[in-house]
């Protein structure tokens with residue numbers, strides 16, 4: 001599950017507790033593809049074909065937010081000032097974002113329970129638009145993953161997580177139809193809110209078919225098995241996750257570079273580090289790092305979901321064959337729009353808004 005975390009800023013330590021919890025109409029000029037100079041009919045047809053689909057294998061979680069003045073003591077009952085349930089989980093978030101931004105379909109392969117939270121999740125994903133939810137299966141014997149998030153007036157939160165179907169719903173693993181879907185995908189997106197062995201099964205299928213694998217490091221903070229990491233093409237932690245996984249400090253850019261170098265040695269060639277308001281950086285083994293500053297937001301309302309938006313938007317651009325630098329710009333613009341709106345899935349932008357923002361800041 002997503003973890004509350006403390007993030008470093010150049011100004012010093014700033015606690016930043018975060019929790020995670022149809023079609024894309026687009027004018028022709030907003031497409032990513034270069035103008036065609038048709039050399040052959042088949043080349044033109046190939047270039048005009050929509051990019052291949054995206055597959056997200058991961059979690060879907062019902063996040064139950066309660067606003068309380070303070071936490072209850074043992075044996076005590078306190079009344080909440082407000083409460084609501086929202087769809088979340090890093091898998092669902094990233095699929096929702098892909099659904100809004102991608103030209104082709106985005107599939108979510110996930111497990112929910114046969115319960116009210118499962119129906120909440122299915123409904124929210126359908127409402128998000130563009131996500132193929134027919135691969136979200138109901139687990140018979142486990143509740144939907146859910147979390148109780150207790151929000152205090154000072155902005156602090158305490159969280160209790162029930163892994164439920166996200167952890168226990170995979171029984172025999174990913175089914176053969178879903179594995180085939182992964183093998184035919186343009187990119188596979190993973191996170192760490194389902195068992196490592198399920199992620200490994202998905203990554204293995206992708207690898208066997210030459211499908212790039214992007215893994216967001218968010219979720220469980222257990223050590224990442226090397227066998228799994230070696231199946232990943234692009235590993236994407238934030239600086240806190242990078243520090244935890246490498247056991248190295250990540251307070252300065254130099255330290256982050258060194259820690260990314262350790263990931264290279266651990267078997268992953270590309271490390272895409274998310275640095276909050278400091279932007280992001282891509283470390284490709286043997287190459288100069290690419291740094292991407294943020295696209296400044298007019299007003300920062302809520303950064304929840306920014307990391308998922310960034311990773312997913314990066315994958316969307318990658319599947320369209322964009323160079324890495326442009327993938328990072330696209331991702332930064334999408335994440336900039338995300339931080340302007342409250343919540344995770346509701347804050348994820350559509351393609352048109354991202355392209356408009358990129359145009360307005362002078363980047364095609």
Ligand SMILES: Nc1ncnc2c1ncn2[C@@H]1O[C@H](COP(=O)(O)OP(=O)(O)OP(=O)(O)O)[C@@H](O)[C@H]1O
Nearest residue numbers: 018238274275276277279280294305306307332335
């Ligand atoms: N204040 C901000 N203004 C504009 N863009 C931002 C801001 N904060 C974050 N972003 C963008 O969002 C991206 C991802 O944010 P961040 O590094 O916080 O991810 P994360 O730690 O994985 O997030 P999450 O809180 O979702 O777990 C950044 O690389 C940046 O492009």
Ligand SMILES: [K+]
Nearest residue numbers: 302338343347
């Ligand atoms: K948000």
